[in-house]
Amino acid sequence: MKVFVTGATGFVGAAVTRELLAHGHQVLGLARSGRSADRLRQMGAEVLRGDLDAPETLRPGAQAADAIIHTGFMHDFSHFAEACAIDRAAIETLGAAIENTGKPLIVTAGLASLDAAGRVAVETDRALPPSDAYSRASEAAAKALSGRGIPTSVMRLPPSVHGRGDHGFVPMLIDIARRKGLSACIGEGENAWPAVHVHDAARAFRLALERGPSAETYHAVAEQGVPFRKIAEAIAIGLGVSFVSLTTDEARDHFGWFFGFATIDQPTSSDRTRARLGWSSTGPDLLMDIMEGGYFRQALADFRPTAERRCPP
Numbered sequence: 048m049k050v051f052v053t054g055a056t057g058f059v060g061a062a063v064t065r066e067l068l069a070h071g072h073q074v075l076g077l078a079r080s081g082r083s084a085d086r087l088r089q090m091g092a093e094v095l096r097g098d099l100d101a102p103e104t105l106r107p108g109a110q111a112a113d114a115i116i117h118t119g120f121m122h123d124f125s126h127f128a129e130a131c132a133i134d135r136a137a138i139e140t141l142g143a144a145i146e147n148t149g150k151p152l153i154v155t156a157g158l159a160s161l162d163a164a165g166r167v168a169v170e171t172d173r174a175l176p177p178s179d180a181y182s183r184a185s186e187a188a189a190k191a192l193s194g195r196g197i198p199t200s201v202m203r204l205p206p207s208v209h210g211r212g213d214h215g216f217v218p219m220l221i222d223i224a225r226r227k228g229l230s231a232c233i234g235e236g237e238n239a240w241p242a243v244h245v246h247d248a249a250r251a252f253r254l255a256l257e258r259g260p261s262a263e264t265y266h267a268v269a270e271q272g273v274p275f276r277k278i279a280e281a282i283a284i285g286l287g288v289s290f291v292s293l294t295t296d297e298a299r300d301h302f303g304w305f306f307g308f309a310t311i312d313q314p315t316s317s318d319r320t321r322a323r324l325g326w327s328s329t330g331p332d333l334l335m336d337i338m339e340g341g342y343f344r345q346a347l348a349d350f351r352p353t354a355e356r357r358c359p360p
Contacts, residue, residue: 049073050111051107052255053137054119056083058212059155059204062249063118063119064092070253072114075108077119098132100267102140110142114256115152117141120185122215123183124304129255131182138185142192142199151260152199153252154189158241158266158315159206159308167271170203170264170319190262198260205241205268206311209336216240217333221342223350230283231291233298236276238312243269244330254324263318271277272314281334285343 050067055076064074064087077099078084080293084094095111097104099119108131109115117138121130138154145152156174160181163172175185185201192199206216226231243251251267283290293301302309320326331339 048113048231048256049075049111050073051075051077051095051115052092053099053108053115053117056086056153057118057120058210058214059208059245059248060118061086061090061212062210062245062264063116063252064090065343066246066249066253067256071276072253072256075112077105077108095294099137102133102136105137106144109141109150110314112150113149115141115145115243116252116256117153118155118252120155124238128182131184132156132179135184135188138188138192142188142195142197146195146197149198149260151256152189152192152197153255154199154201156186156189156201156203156270157183157206158203158313159183159311161313161315163313168266168267168313168315170317186343193262198262200255200261201264202248202252202255203264203266203315204248205243205274205315206308206313207240207273207333208245208267209241209242209333209340210245210330211341212342213342215246216308217278217282217337217342220278220309221286224279224282224286224288227301229289230279230286231293231298231301232276232311233293233295236274236279236292237300237312238275238310240275240278240311240333241266241268241275241315242333243267243325243328244332247326247328247330251320251324252328254326258324263323265322265324266315266317267326268315268317269330270332273317273333273355275309275311277334278337281337285338307338
């Protein structure tokens with residue numbers, strides 16, 4: 048099968064590209080730059096030059112392929128609403144390009160905004176509609192395509208997709224801890240982040256593709272929920288800084304723009320996904336990966352740990 052992959056040189060997209068190629072599929076990858084194009088060719092993929100913020104450049108890729116996996120997203124959280132609007136336009140363009148063809152489209156979405164507060168989230172839970180508080184509309188756009196008869200499935204990814212080359216939430220937390228000289232949780236730090244290793248996530252995408260066209264929702268979740276406190280403790284150990292408990296007001300100052308993500312509390316099941324796809328996780332867990340996955344290789348000579356109030360045992 049020939050698969051058009053957006054974000055094909057990103058952290059998740061590159062893993063998906065390699066997984067597809069390793070299992071006999073052809074990949075046509077979207078490349079924004081010559082450097083990205085060269086990287087795709089080195090992996091063995093074909094190249095389509097284009098850009099998410101120029102959605103019409105995606106149309107030839109969708110038309111030339113047998114299936115589409117959309118992993119691309121502009122991770123500029125200082126312009127998050129704009130990035131979400133670009134993502135929505137890209138999904139709508141991809142869907143329009145394959146309408147009435149029966150080609151499957153897999154759209155990547157996040158687990159941060161499910162309507163499942165206070166319990167373990169499952170695949171049948173709906174995502175909250177886009178809002179000013181959280182404007183990502185990937186899932187809403189995918190469901191709209193499904194409503195038009197375009198076979199669009201959703202792969203929900205957890206807050207931490209971890210592994211070598213990760214540039215997501217864990218490295219952001221490490222950067223905050225490095226700059227502040229301490230690693231923090233909020234209160235007891237029992238809010239839970241689901242997690243998955245990037246190679247396990249890539250395999251979930253491939254299995255969903257090979258299962259055939261559908262409007263299914265999948266959870267690429269290996270660990271149902273890792274307490275944020277445990278993540279902060281691992282970062283403190285890795286950096287050699289103090290681990291502290293902060294009040295909500297203190298945490299707002301400590302985390303800054305990241306505060307909302309630091310409060311995520313969404314334990315999540317992947318039982319339905321495992322049953323539907325025959326998928327299981329084989330990679331290291333999040334805490335092991337933080338300690339052994341190369342997250343702390345930068346020099347720490349400028350660190351001066353700060354003595355602070357610690358989380359209660």
